[in-house]
Amino acid sequence: MNIEEEIISTMGREIQKEIDFEVLAGMLKELGWTRVVLSPMTKEDSDAIDKWVIEYVNGPHETLGLVWMFQDSADAINFTLRWR
Numbered sequence: 001m002n003i004e005e006e007i008i009s010t011m012g013r014e015i016q017k018e019i020d021f022e023v024l025a026g027m028l029k030e031l032g033w034t035r036v037v038l039s040p041m042t043k044e045d046s047d048a049i050d051k052w053v054i055e056y057v058n059g060p061h062e063t064l065g066l067v068w069m070f071q072d073s074a075d076a077i078n079f080t081l082r083w084r
Contacts, residue, residue, distance in 0.1 A: 035067065036069075036070065038066040049083055052083075
């Protein structure tokens with residue numbers, strides 16, 4: 001596989017991952033989950049968020065990039081108050 005094919009393959013996988021997440025997020029929203037979209041941030045902020053979520057989020061959640069989905073509205077509210 002040459003470099004162009006490798007780039008196309010990698011980009012295709014990334015696009016598919018984003019599409020899959022958007023479909024999942026839409027289904028979760030229909031089930032009553034809450035969507036929170038963050039503003040762009042640094043890698044350090046992202047790492048801090050990941051650590052905070054492990055410690056403080058109690059219910060199921062999903063994320064891709066800056067989009068977070070929470071089953072428990074209290075988790076979504078606390079997350080939003082802390083990180084938005």
